[in-house]
Each structure stands twice: as C-alpha cells, then as structure tokens.
Amino acid sequence: MSFSTLPSNQQIEVRLARFEAEHAVRACMHRYMVLCDTLNAASPLDELSKLFTRNAIWEGIGEKYRVSFGRMEGRKAIREMFAKYMTEPPHFLINVHFLTSEFINVTGMRTATGSWVMLQASTFATGGSHLNAARLRVNFQRSKSGIWRIAYFCTENLFSRPVDAWNKDDLLPVPK
Numbered sequence: 001m002s003f004s005t006l007p008s009n010q011q012i013e014v015r016l017a018r019f020e021a022e023h024a025v026r027a028c029m030h031r032y033m034v035l036c037d038t039l040n041a042a043s044p045l046d047e048l049s050k051l052f053t054r055n056a057i058w059e060g061i062g063e064k065y066r067v068s069f070g071r072m073e074g075r076k077a078i079r080e081m082f083a084k085y086m087t088e089p090p091h092f093l094i095n096v097h098f099l100t101s102e103f104i105n106v107t108g109m110r111t112a113t114g115s116w117v118m119l120q121a122s123t124f125a126t127g128g129s130h131l132n133a134a135r136l137r138v139n140f141q142r143s144k145s146g147i148w149r150i151a152y153f154c155t156e157n158l159f160s161r162p163v164d165a166w167n168k169d170d171l172l173p174v175p176k
Contacts, residue, residue: 021106024148025114025140032150033097039082040090049079053141053151064157065134087125094123099136110142118155133158 007015028051035048052058058078060069072078085091101117116136123129139152 017109018106021112021142021148022104024142025104025106025112026102028140028148028150029099029114029116029138033099037095037097039085039092039095041086041088043082043086045079045083045086048082049075051150052078052153053143053149056149056151056153058150058153060155060157062156064160065155069155089125091125092122093125094121094129096121112140112142112148114138114140117158129163130160131163132160 032048032051035043035051052075054075055073056075056078057071057073058069058081059071060066069081072081098119098121099116100119102114103116104112104114106112114136115138118132118134118136120132120134121129122132134155134157137152137154137156138150140148141151142148
C-alpha cells in the first residue's frame with residue numbers, strides 16, 4: 001500500500017465510529033439476553049426495560065410466536081410483559097439463549113439493525129423443558145446521550161419442541 005492510498009483521518013474516524021456502534025449494539029443485545037436468561041422475582045426490571053426506547057415495539061411473528069407473545073408497543077407494555085415472568089417460584093428453572101449468525105449493520109450515526117439466529121433451552125418451574133429456535137431482527141437507536149437501545153425487537157419461531165429435562169444428575173461420559 002502506498003502512502004497515497006492510505007485512508008484520511010476523517011475516513012478512519014467514520015470507520016472507528018461504526019466499529020464502536022457495532023460494539024455498543026452487541027453489548028446491548030448481550031445484556032438483554034443475560035437478563036432474559038436469569039428472569040426471576042429479583043431481576044432488575046428497570047434495567048431490562050431501559051434497554052428499549054420509549055416507543056419500542058417487541059413482537060413475536062409467525063404462527064407460534066404471534067399467538068404466544070403477540071405485540072407490545074412502548075417501553076411500559078414491554079416492561080409489563082417481562083414482569084409476568086418475574087415470579088416466585090421463577091417461571092424458568094433453566095433458561096439459556098444462544099445467539100449465532102450475527103449480522104450488525106450500522107445504518108446511520110444513530111441507527112443500526114441486527115439479525116441473529118437464536119437457540120433457547122428452557123426448563124420450567126411447572127415441569128417440562130423446551131427447545132426453541134428463532135430468527136431475531138432487531139432495530140437499534142442511539143439516544144442523544146449516546147446510549148444504544150432496542151427500538152424494534154422481532155422474534156420469529158423456526159422450530160419448537162418439548163424435550164426431556166436438560167440437567168440430570170448423571171455423570172458426564174468421559175474417556176477413561
């Protein structure tokens with residue numbers, strides 16, 4: 001590369017801002033999933049709801065998720081939806097979300113989109129376990145104070161099925 005083809009300082013600053021935005025979006029999504037993994041009566045509901053913009057939309061689409069989850073509009077409605085999961089005993093005994101196939105696109109100084117494929121393994125306090133896969137499409141907005149939040153969260157079921165319990169007392173099979 002010759003010195004004449006090096007990017008300008010302004011080009012470097014734009015690229016750096018994009019990488020920082022991608023990191024912030026990823027951190028927001030990570031925190032959302034961590035909080036969803038640990039929903040119980042002591043969960044920080046204020047923190048969870050503040051991951052969303054005031055006018056955010058959270059919706060399940062497709063045959064299963066539209067019926068199970070529906071559509072919530074506004075941070076208050078989203079908060080109320082999550083509050084239903086914050087029970088004693090906890091709704092989830094085990095709940096783990098795995099995200100893969102990540103794609104984040106910073107579409108402007110204050111907007112970004114993300115998509116993931118999610119696998120969720122859950123065991124419920126009422127008994128039974130479930131395996132779900134979903135495609136997530138999420139829009140993010142950066143506030144005037146610089147905080148990236150979820151403006152639109154869309155989850156579409158790819159498959160769901162009941163399974164035997166995830167965590168058994170059996171020893172792990174290892175070579176001897």
